[in-house]
Amino acid sequence: MLDIRRVLAVFLQMLSSLQNVVDEAGDFTALEQGVCGTVRGTANELLQLLLEGMDRKLQEERDKTRWALIHRKARTLVTTVGEITIWRRYYRDKQTGERRFL
Secondary structure (H helix, E strand, O other): OOOHHHHHHHHHHHHHHHHHHHHHOOOHHHHHHHHHHHHHHHHHHHHHHHHHHHHHHHHHHOOOOOEEEEEEEEEEEEEOOEEEEEEEEEEEEOOOOOEEEO
C-alpha cells in the first residue's frame, strides 16, 4: 500500500530538482548528467517506498493467529538505481517455531 502523499512529495522534489538542473546546466553534458542523477534518485526513493509498502501489506494480511511479529530489521539492497535501505518485519510461526520474513 502506497502513501500517496509521500509519493507526491517525491515527485514534487524531483520537479524542483529538475528545474535547478535546467537553470544551472552550462552545457548539454551537464544537463544530461543532472537529469540522469535526479531521475535515478527519484527512482531510488520510489523503489524504497514500494518495498516498504509491500512489507506493510504483508504485515496487515498475514494470518495473525499463526505468525507473530518478532522485530524489524534493516536491510540494504544494491539495485540498478543505487543502494536502498529498507526495514523488513521478521516473524515467528506460532505452530512450528519457524522464524522468517514473509
